[in-house]
Amino acid sequence: MIARARLLSVVVTLLAGAIGIISSTQTWIFVLLEDGIHHQLAVPGAAAVPVLAPLSLAVLALGAALSIAGLVLRYIFGALTVLIAAVLAVLTFQVYAPDTRHVASTVTEATGISGADAVSELVAGVSTTPWVPITHAAWVVLFVVGIFILATARRWKSTGRKYTTDAATTAPAASRPHDAIDDWDDLSRGEDPTARPLD
Known part of the structure; x- marks a missing residue:
């Protein structure tokens, strides 16, 4: 396991980042509007969690950098991986029970109505899609990989050998x-x- 620690860390980090990027374009929430005609809006991951796409890109960059990082950078990148994974896991977990802030931008774009109270009055119901637990699972795995990187970084085979x-x-x-x-x-x-x- 230790002999392949670098490969495992890089692959899982890149995979988690890719899932984040893909899920940011997919529907996370369906919103039913009480606007006289009862129509449904689809809220993508990037709208539900605005930092999803940029932080997922950062995860991809970390995965690529880990493949050539020296000892000191491994610890830095490992710590960043843990931090980003924790932030994204918490924000994604909150979408299991979405509130107005998760759908406000999509509702405003569709209706022209803004303001938390006004948007809340329009929303008759919300439901989440499987993309929420899929993405949340990716961040939990990434968090574990970040800990793994910190625990094994010193024993990775050097790329300069x-x-x-x-x-x-x-x-x-x-x-x-x-x-x-x-x-x-x-x-x-x-x-x-x-x-x-x-x-």
């Missing part, structure tokens, strides 16, 4: 005698092997 290994394997070459293989390597790099001092 490949380059360190390459440097380590090429360094001894300078201390050994020059041979025909080195001449071919020089030619492949566009260098003149005859210009090298004889060993």
